[in-house]
Amino acid sequence: MARYEMLNNIAHRDLRVATGFGPEFGDETGMMPAFPSEFAELQREYPIFLQKNSTTGEWQSVVLLGFEQHENLFLQDGRWNAGYLPGAAAKGPFLIGFQEQRVDGELRQEAVMHVDLDHPRVNTASGEPVFLPQGGNSPYLDHIASVLRGIRDGSTYGAGMFAMFDAKGLIQPVKLDVQIDEQHRVVVNGLHGIDRDRLALLEGAELLELNRAGYLEGAYLMLASLHNMRRLIAEKQRRLRTQAAALSASKN
Numbered sequence: 001m002a003r004y005e006m007l008n009n010i011a012h013r014d015l016r017v018a019t020g021f022g023p024e025f026g027d028e029t030g031m032m033p034a035f036p037s038e039f040a041e042l043q044r045e046y047p048i049f050l051q052k053n054s055t056t057g058e059w060q061s062v063v064l065l066g067f068e069q070h071e072n073l074f075l076q077d078g079r080w081n082a083g084y085l086p087g088a089a090a091k092g093p094f095l096i097g098f099q100e101q102r103v104d105g106e107l108r109q110e111a112v113m114h115v116d117l118d119h120p121r122v123n124t125a126s127g128e129p130v131f132l133p134q135g136g137n138s139p140y141l142d143h144i145a146s147v148l149r150g151i152r153d154g155s156t157y158g159a160g161m162f163a164m165f166d167a168k169g170l171i172q173p174v175k176l177d178v179q180i181d182e183q184h185r186v187v188v189n190g191l192h193g194i195d196r197d198r199l200a201l202l203e204g205a206e207l208l209e210l211n212r213a214g215y216l217e218g219a220y221l222m223l224a225s226l227h228n229m230r231r232l233i234a235e236k237q238r239r240l241r242t243q244a245a246a247l248s249a250s251k252n
Contacts, residue, residue, distance in 0.1 A: 001118065002116045002118060002119070003116060003117045003118040004095070004097070004114040004115065004116050004117075005114060005115060005117055006097065006099065006112055006113070006114055007094070007112075007113045007114060007115045007130070009131045009135045009136075009137075010135075012115065012130060012131065013131055013135065014124045015115070015122065015124065015129070015130040015131070016122075016123055016124055016125065016126060016127040016128060016129050016130065017092050017093060017121050017122060017123075017127045017128050017130060017140070018120075018121045018122075018123065018126065018127040018128075019092070019121070019127060019128055019140075020078050020079075021075055021078055021079060021080045022075065022078055024120055025120050025121055026120065027072055027075055027080075027089065028070045028071065028072050028075065029065060029066075029069070029070060029072055030064070030065055030066040030067065030068055030069050030070065030071050030072065030188075031049075031062045031063060031064050031065055031066075032062060032063060032065065032086055032088045032089060033060060033061070033062055033086075033088045034046070034048055034061045034062055034063045034086060034087075034088070035061065035087060035088075035150065035151055035153075035154025035155055035157075035158060036061065036154050036157050036158045036161055036218050037087075037150045037151075037153050037154030037157065038084075038086065038087055038150060038154060039061075039217075039218055039221040039222070039225075040221060041084040042063055042084065042086060042221075042225065043221045043222070043224050043225035043228075044083070044084065044228075045082045045083060045084060045228060045231070046063035046064065046065070046082070046086070046225060046228055047063065047064045047225050047226055047228045047229050047232065048061055048062070048063055048064075048221070048222045048225040048226075049061070049062055049063075049064060049174060049191040049192060049193055049222075050062070050162065050171060050191070050192040050193065050222075051190060051191065051192065052192070058159065058162070058163075059158075059162035059163070059165075059166065059171070059192075060158075060162075061158060061162070061222075062191075063086055064188070064191070064229075064232065065232075066232070066236075067176075067178065067180075067186035067188060067232070067236060068186070073232055073235040073236060073239070087147050087150055087151045087154075088151070090144075090147045091144060091147050091148055091151065092119070092121050092144065093115050093116040093117075093119030093121050093122050094113055094114065094115050094116075094144050094148060095113075095114050095116075095148065096111050096112070096113060096114070096148045096149075096151070096152050097111075097112055097113075097114045098110065098111055098112065099112045111152070113144075113145065113148065115130075128140035157214075160213070160215075161213070161214075161215045161218050164209075164210065164213060164215055165194070165215070165219065168198075168202065168206060168210070169195070169198055170194055170195050170198055170199055170219060171192050171193075171194065171195065172192060172193060172194075172195040172198070173191070173192050174191045174192055174193045175187070175188075175189060175191075176188040176189075176191065176229075178229075178233060180233065180236050180237055180240065181237060181240060184236075184240060186236075193222065193223075193226070194219050194222050194223050196223055199219055199223075
């Protein structure tokens with residue numbers, strides 16, 4: 001269970017964060033949250049889909065990393081094999097919380113950074129230091145702060161974007177049914193995407209509304225991201241061949 005504390009340079013002066021990748025850090029996951037603020041980067045390497053929160057009914061964008069719940073096809077030998085690391089992975093053990101503070105005599109909810117002290121990346125022996133010896137933020141922590149701002153802004157922006165997509169009938173269910181090879185077929189349920197045909201039929205006023213809100217680009221970036229399914233399938237096929245060859249060699 002997570003144990004979050006508000007980050008400060010006194011209590012956490014010796015804190016370090018391991019930045020490698022692997023199952024021991026919880027990186028074996030088939031999908032993870034994505035945010036519109038990073039769509040331009042994500043669409044170059046990951047397929048972007050939508051999922052509906054069964055509790056709130058709200059839409060959340062996700063990137064597909066594998067075809068099974070605990071399969072991340074971007075993980076390889078302790079590395080994340082992609083040019084861009086999704087913010088949900090890059091943020092590590094940190095998140096933005098809110099604290100009531102008095103500013104100019106007025107109580108406000110101010111964003112503050114928290115750290116999960118029970119996260120497997122957190123230690124005091126190795127990894128990136130969170131603070132400099134004299135107490136200032138390390139370059140690593142400055143980077144994390146930037147990632148968290150992108151997540152916060154993207155989450156707020158995405159809520160409006162996906163609500164408008166839904167209102168205009170642009171969201172459709174997607175059932176991934178992929179024949180990987182002769183012996184392996186994978187099915188992924190619960191995903192949704194942009195209805196390309198419906199988007200093409202939108203009239204001028206609706207397109208203008210989407211464009212002025214800044215949402216039209218997001219729809220096209222999601223559609224463009226789907227070509228990355230070929231990369232996922234190819235990597236899955238490669239790993240299955242490697243496993244088959246290893247199994248055959250062990251029998252000889």
